[in-house]
Structures are given as C-alpha cells and as structure tokens.
Amino acid sequence: MKRYAKLAARLRVPSGFLAAVLYVIFSNPTPPSLAAGLPVASAGLLLRAWAAGHVAKNEQLATTGPFAYTRNPLYLGTLITATGFAIAARNVWLAIVFGLYFLAVYLPAIQEEENHLRILFPEYQGYAARVPRLRPRLRPARIGAGRFQWRLYIRNREYEALGGFLAGAALLAAKLHSAVIR
Numbered sequence: 001m002k003r004y005a006k007l008a009a010r011l012r013v014p015s016g017f018l019a020a021v022l023y024v025i026f027s028n029p030t031p032p033s034l035a036a037g038l039p040v041a042s043a044g045l046l047l048r049a050w051a052a053g054h055v056a057k058n059e060q061l062a063t064t065g066p067f068a069y070t071r072n073p074l075y076l077g078t079l080i081t082a083t084g085f086a087i088a089a090r091n092v093w094l095a096i097v098f099g100l101y102f103l104a105v106y107l108p109a110i111q112e113e114e115n116h117l118r119i120l121f122p123e124y125q126g127y128a129a130r131v132p133r134l135r136p137r138l139r140p141a142r143i144g145a146g147r148f149q150w151r152l153y154i155r156n157r158e159y160e161a162l163g164g165f166l167a168g169a170a171l172l173a174a175k176l177h178s179a180v181i182r
Contacts, residue, residue, distance in 0.1 A: 041084025064146030
C-alpha cells in the first residue's frame with residue numbers, strides 16, 4: 001500500500017492533465033449547469049486559497065484557519081472544486097470518473113502526506129486525534145494561533161489553482177457558446 005501511495009502522489013499532477021482532456025471532450029454545459037456548478041467550484045477554490053495562506057510546508061504544522069476544521073482542507077477544496085466542475089459539465093460519467101480519480105489518487109496521497117507529517121512533527125498525532133482527516137468539524141479545534149498570510153499563498157503557488165479555475169470556467173463558457181452557435 002505504501003508503494004501505491006507514493007506512486008499515486010507522484011502521478012497526481014500528470015494524471016490530472018488526462019482528467020482535464022476527458023473533461024474537455026465530454027463536458028456538455030448549459031446555462032443552468034454553469035449557474036449551479038461554478039459557485040460550488042468557487043467555494044472549493046476559496047477553501048484552497050484560505051488553506052494555502054496557512055501552510056508553511058515542512059516548516060511548521062498547520063493547525064489554524066481551515067486546518068482547525070479538517071486536516072486536509074486543500075484536498076477537500078479540490079474535491080469541492082471538482083464536484084462543482086462536474087455539475088457544470090452536466091455529464092454523470094465525468095462525475096463518476098472524478099470520484100474514482102479522487103479515491104484512487106488523492107486518498108493514497110493524503111495517507112502518504114500524513115505519514116510524512118507524523119515523522120516531521122511529533123505533535124501531529126495529537127492534532128490528528130482532534131481534527132478529522134477530510135470531513136470538517138462543525139467548530140474549530142483550538143490548536144495554536146495563526147492568521148492567513150498572502151506570502152504563504154504566493155509561496156505555495158495557489159494562484160495556479162485560480163488560473164486552472166479560470167481556464168476551466170472559460171472552457172465551459174466557450175463550449176456553451178459554440179453549442180449555441182451550432
């Protein structure tokens with residue numbers, strides 16, 4: 001399992017490009033599907049942005065901001081964003097593929113990352129006992145103090161997720177426009 005988790009973590013980004021190609025080919029947006037899906041995708045993107053502003057990777061255990069609700073807000077944000085784009089695409093098969101992709105690639109990557117954090121930060125075990133892996137708590141765990149930092153958002157290159165979101169939204173709008181013209 002450990003070997004698979006490392007492989008899944010390594011293939012996460014390249015396999016994402018394959019998922020994007022499938023998305024381009026099989027999405028079939030309508031005005032109502034865009035109106036329903038893009039706000040959901042935006043919420044996931046905002047969660048990712050909030051989390052990125054609290055992460056100093058490999059330097060300090062992130063326990064503030066969204067990390068007080070869930071240990072993996074970046075992955076949860078990705079899942080919410082993908083769900084929104086699946087709704088916007090209006091193709092149940094894409095939703096199924098995205099769900100299977102998350103299970104096969106992201107869940108092992110989460111496990112591998114947690115193993116890394118356990119080694120790097122002795123306090124991780126206590127944090128993990130108080131904060132759920134993916135499903136958020138209703139109230140934040142009171143662990144440490146911190147605030148959102150734009151420099152971390154930039155250093156973590158979260159603006160790339162914003163670029164991907166904008167490209168995906170533009171693609172859907174262009175597909176919708178070309179379908180209307182035909």
